[in-house]
Amino acid sequence: MEFRHLGRSGLIISEIAYGNWLTHGSQVEQETATACIRAALDAGITTFDTADVYAETRAETVLGQGLKGERRAGLELLTKVYFPAGPGRNDRGLSRKHIMESIDGSLRRLQTDYIDLYQAHRYDHSTPLEETMDAFADVVRSGKALYIGVSEWTAEQIRAAHALARELHIPLVSNQPQYSALWRVIEAEVVPASEELGLGQVVWSPIAQGVLTGKYLPGARLPASTRARDDKGGAASVARWLRNDVLERVQQLKPLAAEAGLSLAQLAVAWVLQNSNVSAAIIGASRPEQVTENVKAAGVKLDAGLLKRMDEILTPVAMFDPAITAEASPQTRP
Template sequence: MEYRRVGASGLAVSEIAYGNWLTHGSSGCVAAALDAGVTTFHTAAAWDGGAAEAAFGAAFAGVRRDDLVLCTGVFWPEGPGPNDAGLSRKHVIASLEGSLRRLRTDHVDVYQLLRFDYRTPVAETFLALSDLVRQGKVRYVGTSEWTAEQLLQAHEAATRYAVPLIANQPHYSMLWRVPEAQVMPVGARIGLGQFASMPLAQGVLTGKYRDGRIPAGSRAAGPPPTRPLLLPELLERVALLRGVADDAGLTMAQLALAWTLQHETVASAVTGASTPEQVTENAKAAGVRLDLDVLTRIDQLLGSFVQTDPRLVWSPPAQPG
C-alpha cells in the first residue's frame, strides 16, 4: 500500500480507501483491507439507517484506533423530523453524536458535509464544526459533491472559524471527469485533496456487465442508479479496456482505480467490495503508475462517452426534508 497526504494537510491516507455505502463491510472485508494496508474507511450516518456505521464499529473492535482514518458524513435525512437532515447546527451536532456511538469511538478523523445545504448559512455550519473540532470530536473536515463556488464559500468560513477543511469527495472516474475543469483546480488552490468516489462507476468499469447482462446480486440488480451506465454502446467500449488492462498486467478494476490515482490532487480512491477477495484485488492498484500510452489508449477507447462538462452534476443538489 502507498499513502498520500490530503491536500495541504499533514494527514496521510491510504491510496485505496474502503467505503461501505452499498456493501456495509463484513468483518472479513475489513480484515482483508487492514491486511492490505488500507487505513482509510468511509461511511455516513444516513446509510441504511446507521447500519453502515454500526457495521464498521463492530468490525474495528480490537483494532488500534490511531491506525485508522475514519471518515463519516452528514446531510441526508436520518429521521422524519424537520431537523433530521441538512447542515444546521442542530443536525450536524446531533448526527455526529449518533455516529460516534455507532462507530464506537470518541472522534472521527474526517467529518464530511455530504452535500451543500441551500437552506442553512455556511457560517452556521462551520461555527458548529469549529466547536466540534475544539471539543476533540472532529479532527478534520471535508465536503462531498460541492461545486467550485461552494468550495470557495467553505474555505472562507473555515478560515474565519479555524476549521481544518482539507478534502472534497467528488464522483470521479474514467467516465466522469467533470471535477477536472473547476472543482479540482479550485480545491488545489485552497489546499484541498480529493477523495475519488465511485472510481469503478458502480462496477461498470470492472467489465462485469458484459452485453448488458446484470449478474444476480450485483449493484445494478438493486435500486442504486447504475442502470443509466448500462448502455450497450458504452459497455462495448468498456470491454475493450480489458486489452489495455491485460497489457499493463492489471485487472480492469485495478486499471480503473489506478487511473483515478494519476491525478495529482487525488489523495485516495474510495471503493466498496462484496468479498474479501475483491478488497485484496482493489488494494493492488496502489502505487501503480500508468504511462502516457496507456492513458492515451483509454481516452481513445472511451471517446465521447467521457463526461467533462463542468455544468453537469452526478446527483442533484438535493434539498433536505
C-alpha cells in the same frame, strides 16, 4: 499500500480507502462485513469511509464493530452528515442542531472518541453557510473531529466554505466527489479550485458502479446478483452506463489492462490515482476477495501512452460537464 497527504494537510491516509456505502448493514451483514474489513486491514488500508445515512445508520454500527480492538491512532475514520438520519424535520441538512446531534450519534455507533474527517455530505441550500461552518468549528474545537471536508460541492461552494474556514481557523481539507474514467465532471472546475486551496479529493465509485470491471456485456442480459439488478443497491446509478456504446468501449480496455498486468477493475482504480489531486480512491466490497484484488491498484504508475489510449476509447462516452455537480445538492432538503 501507498499513502498520501490529504490535500495540503498533515494528515496521511492510505491511497485506497475502504467504504461501506450500499454494503454493510444492507447487502451484507456483520460477519461478511467484518471479513471485508479484516481483508482491508490485512492489505494495509488504514482509511475507512462511511456516513450516518448509509443503511439507515447501520453501516456506521457495523464498521465500528468490525474495527473494534484495532489501535485507534493507526486508523483514519471518515463519516458524513446531511441526509436524513431519522424521521424528524431536523434530522437532516447542515443546521447547527443536526450537525451537533449527528456527530454524537456517529461517535457512538463507530465506538470512537473522535472522527478524523467529518464531511458535509451535500451542500445545504436551506441553511446559511455561516451557520454550518460555525457548527463545524465547534465540532473541531470540542475534539470530536480533527478535520472537515465536503462531498459533491461545486467549486464556488468550496471557495466560500474555505474562506469561512480560514476565518474560523479550522482545517477544511477535502472534497469527496464521484470520479472515474467515465465520470470526469470535477476536472474542469472542482480540481483546479481544490489544488489552489489545498484540498484533496477522496473519490468514490472509481469503477463507475461496477461498469468498468467489464462484467456488463453489450447486448447481454444483466448478470444475476449484481448492483444493476438490485433496486436497493444502486441500480439507478448503474443504469446510465448500461448502453451498448458505453459497454462496447469498456470492453476495448481489456488489451490495455492486460498490457499493464491489471484486471479492468484494477486499471480503473489505478486511473483515478494518476490524478495528483486525488488523495484516495474509495473501494467497496461484498466479499473479502474483492478487497484483496482491488488493492493491487495501489502504487501502480500508468504510462502516458496507455493513459492517452484510454482517453481515446472512453472520451466519447464519458461525462465532463462541471454543471452536473450542482445537481447533486437538492434545493430543498431530502
